[in-house]
Every structure is written in structure tokens, then in C-alpha cells.
Amino acid sequence: MSTLTVPYLNIADPEFAMDSEAVRAARDANWYAETNYGLAILSYEDNAALMKSTHFIQGSAQWPEHNGVHSGPFHDWWKENLLVLEGADHDRIRRLTNPAFSPRKIKKLAGRFDELANELIDNWIDRGEVEFVNEFAAPFATRVLCILLGIDEADWVKINDLGSKIGAALGVTFKEEQESIDAALTELQEYGAALIRDRQENPKDDFLTRLVSENRDGDKLTDAELQNLVVLLIFGGMDTTRxxxxxxxxxxxxQPEQWEKLAAEPEKYAKNAVEEMLRLNPTTRWVTREAAETFEYKGLTIEQGTTVHMFTMISGTDPEAFIDAEQIDLDAERAPNFAFGGGVHNCIGQFVARSDMMAALPALATRITDLQIGNATWLPDSGNTGPENLPVRFTKR
Known part of the structure; x- marks a missing residue:
């Protein structure tokens, strides 16, 4: 490690906030900080360079251990899921999985995503207020997954409940909530196994059938690999979009003027609206890597085994990389964001997430205005964050 004096951030503190003067000051002082979970990379330039570095492997494998969790269903599942696999194992599963995520096939569902967004808005638009998480974000994100996987949309409440409980594993309260997390994961694994058996016996024209039947040169995903992947898709896809x-x-x-811009020209600005949100206010506050070997970068020796967190939010608002970095600008041409990671370990479901948000945000903007956020409650600002509930008052267009 470097002997330079560098900022220190306590990211295990439930009160830690990425959007804080302390983190901005750390970024202004240095391109990296030390934390109780390893190093944090703060600048956009260095996130861009290190995110794709071959010196790293995906670093989330040790997340349970970092939180004092050394056994149990989630611990065991986490060690085998695609997020943390490396080398030939990772490449093989990505190769067998990629065809099911074909952008052309996902685009065919765009019309249904639009219909769903407007159907949900119809339920509350005349009230002038909505509890946004439970009345839009959660049902939309979860029912999109049901549509994608060919699951009965009526199951969305169960899937959302299980996914929300499992999502606590990505926060700093993991250890305290382990019993609930493990129980929810076990139930979701059983649900996923039943879906896989059904598609093996009764193939359909859907994503899950493509996943189950994909065969490359005689190689197929095993039932255990399929179950692991289905659980990851349900949990990860729902949690992130919501x-x-x-x-x-x-x-x-x-920034109501930017909302009005999206409302006036939704087709023109849908993509940029999503990208600006992923840059400015991402649910994935950091992406984790681990040094596969000892190497030197900008005078800093990074030892093999060091955990390194790429701070996606603070690098996405780096004034050295972006003009008006902390403002939405739907007309700006921005450098790529890292909300879905980068390099070999970019998120396999990112096209799905982007597609469904490109349906949701324009639908909302074209139907409601004068957004006023009420007294919301929030998940810890670590790993993945977002509102637990979000009261919104508005004017119907």
C-alpha cells in the first residue's frame, strides 16, 4: 500500500451517504480513499481505467465474509452465482446465457412494457398522489420480470417480497437480517426450480425456455446452474429497476424543467433520461473488484487480494469529467456511466433494465407533472440503495 496520507471513509456505518460533502471532499483531495472494506476509487478517470483492468477479478465474492456471514443458504449461493465466478466458469455461463438476452428479442416486449406502465398509472393518476414504490416501481419492475420469464404476473407480490428480503444482503445490515435473507432465498430457489422443471416439460416461446434449452456444441447449463441463474435474474433484476x-x-x-423536456419529446429523450439517472443517482453506489495480483497504479501499490470499490455515484458526478456534473442535462453528450459495472463483469441484464426504464420514465413524464416528494424512507446508502417508500404528489396532465 502507498504510505501517502489519504482520506478514510467508514462505509460500514449505516449513516454513510455517498451523496455527502465528506465523500466529495475525499474525491477532491485524492483519486482514492481507504475504507473499512478496502480501497475506494473516487475519480471518473480512475474508475474508467481500473473497471476494465485485467489485474482485477470481480471482488464481491468476499462480501458475506466482510459482514461476518460464513455459512448458510445465501453464503453458499453467492459463492456460485455468475456475479462472482471467474475465468472459464464465468465465460462458459455467459456464452450459454447471452442468446437469451438478445436485444432483438427483448425489444419485442417494449410495447407490453409501455402498456404495463400506463396500466399502473391509471390506478392512481386521478388521486394527485401516489406511494410510488408500492404502487408503481415495485409492481412495474417485478411484473416486467414476470413478462420476460413467462411467469404468471399474479405472482409479482410474492416475488417482490422475496426479492426485497434478499436485497438486504447487499447492505451493511446483512448480518442482522441473515435469518430473513436465508429463508427468502430458500423459498425463491424452490420457486425457480419449479419454473425450470415446467419449461423442461412444457416449453414455451419465452425467455426462460430459451435459457433452459440453449445448447452450444453439446454444452448446456445444468439444473443447478439454471436455478442459480434464475434466482439471480429475479432478485437482481427486480431490485435494481425498482x-x-x-x-x-x-x-x-x-429539476422540473428536465422532466418537462422528457414529457414534451419522450422518444427523443427516453434513452438520455435513463442514462442521466444511472450516472447521477445510481442504485448501485459502488462496484467491487479484487486484485488478482500485486501491481502498481499511479504510484500506489495494490497488493494481491485487496478489495477495491469503484464508487459509481461519486465518479459519475466528477466535475473533472462532466460539465454541470451534479445536474440532469438531457441534451448533454456524456461519457459512459458504470452503473452496470464494466469490463468482463458487466451486468448481463443491463439491456433489459434499460429497456423497461425507457418505457416507465416517458410514461410517467407524459402523464404527471409538478412532482413533489414527501417524507420518504431509504435503504442504507451502501451497495444497492433506493427508497423503501416514496410519497409523491403531482398534477395530472
Whole structure:
């Protein structure tokens, strides 16, 4: 490690906030900080360089251990899921999985995503207020997954409940909530196993059938690999989109002129609206890597085994990389964000997430205005964050 004096951030503190003067000051002082979970990379330039570095492996494998969790269903599942696999094992599963995520096939569902967004808005638009998480973000994100996987949309409440409980494993309260997390994961594994058996016996024209039947040169995913992947898709896909939509409403409520711009030309600005949210206010506050070997970067010796967190939010608002970095600008041409990671370990479901948010945000903007956020409650600002509930008052267009 370098002997330079560098900032220290206590990211295990439940009160830690990425969007804080302390973190901005750390970024202004140095390109990295020390934390109780390893190093934090703060600048955009260095996130861009290190995110794709071949010196690193995906670093989340040790997350349970960092939180004092050394056994149990989640611990065991986490060690085998695609997020943390490396080398030939990772490449093989990505190769067998990628065809099911074909952008062309996902685009065919865009019309249904639009219909769903407007159907949910119809339920509360005449009230002038909505509890956004439970009345829009959660049902939208979860039912999108049901549509994608060919699951009965009526199951969304159960899936959302299980996914929300498992999502606590990505926060700093993991140890305290382990019993609930493990129970929810076990139930979701059983649910996923039943879905896989059904598609093996009764193939359909859907994503899950493509996943189950994909065969490359005689190689197929095993039942255990399929179950692991289905659980990851349900948990990861639902949690991320639900949180990101709530964060988007928070950000747009602060810049109503940008909301009006999206409303006026939704087709023109849908993509940029999503990308600005992923840059400015991402649910994934940091992406983790681990040094596979000892190497030197900008005078800093990073020892093999060091955990390194790429701070996606603070690098996404780096004034050295972006003009008006802390403002939404739907007309700006921005450098890529890292909300879905980067390099070999970019998120396999990112096209799905982007597609469904490109349906949700324009639908909302074209139907409601004058957004006013009420007294919300929030998940810890670590790993993945977002609102637990989000009261929003508005004017119907």
C-alpha cells in the first residue's frame, strides 16, 4: 500500500451517504480513499481505467465474509452465482446465457412494457398522489420480470417480497437480517426450480425456455446452474429497476424543467433520461473488484487480494469529467456511466433494465407533472440503495 496520507471513509456505518460533502471532499483531495472494506476509487478517470483492468477479478465474492456471514443458504449461493465466478466458469455461463438476452428479442416486449406502465398509472393518476414504490416501481419492475420469464404476473407480490428480503444482503445490515435473507432465498430457489422443471416439460416461446434449452456444441447449463441463474435474474433484476425508478423520481423532482423536456419529446429523450439517472443517482453506489495480483497504479501499490470499490455515484458526478456534473442535462453528450459495472463483469441484464426504464420514465413524464416528494424512507446508502417508500404528489396532465 502507498504510505501517502489519504482520506478514510467508514462505509460500514449505516449513516454513510455517498451523496455527502465528506465523500466529495475525499474525491477532491485524492483519486482514492481507504475504507473499512478496502480501497475506494473516487475519480471518473480512475474508475474508467481500473473497471476494465485485467489485474482485477470481480471482488464481491468476499462480501458475506466482510459482514461476518460464513455459512448458510445465501453464503453458499453467492459463492456460485455468475456475479462472482471467474475465468472459464464465468465465460462458459455467459456464452450459454447471452442468446437469451438478445436485444432483438427483448425489444419485442417494449410495447407490453409501455402498456404495463400506463396500466399502473391509471390506478392512481386521478388521486394527485401516489406511494410510488408500492404502487408503481415495485409492481412495474417485478411484473416486467414476470413478462420476460413467462411467469404468471399474479405472482409479482410474492416475488417482490422475496426479492426485497434478499436485497438486504447487499447492505451493511446483512448480518442482522441473515435469518430473513436465508429463508427468502430458500423459498425463491424452490420457486425457480419449479419454473425450470415446467419449461423442461412444457416449453414455451419465452425467455426462460430459451435459457433452459440453449445448447452450444453439446454444452448446456445444468439444473443447478439454471436455478442459480434464475434466482439471480429475479432478485437482481427486480431490485435494481425498482430502486432506480424511485431514485429517478427523486432526481427529476429537483429539476422540473428536465422532466418537462422528457414529457414534451419522450422518444427523443427516453434513452438520455435513463442514462442521466444511472450516472447521477445510481442504485448501485459502488462496484467491487479484487486484485488478482500485486501491481502498481499511479504510484500506489495494490497488493494481491485487496478489495477495491469503484464508487459509481461519486465518479459519475466528477466535475473533472462532466460539465454541470451534479445536474440532469438531457441534451448533454456524456461519457459512459458504470452503473452496470464494466469490463468482463458487466451486468448481463443491463439491456433489459434499460429497456423497461425507457418505457416507465416517458410514461410517467407524459402523464404527471409538478412532482413533489414527501417524507420518504431509504435503504442504507451502501451497495444497492433506493427508497423503501416514496410519497409523491403531482398534477395530472
Amino acid at each position: 430502486n432506480q425508478l424511485g431514485l429517478a423520481m427523486q432526481s427529476f423532482s429537483k
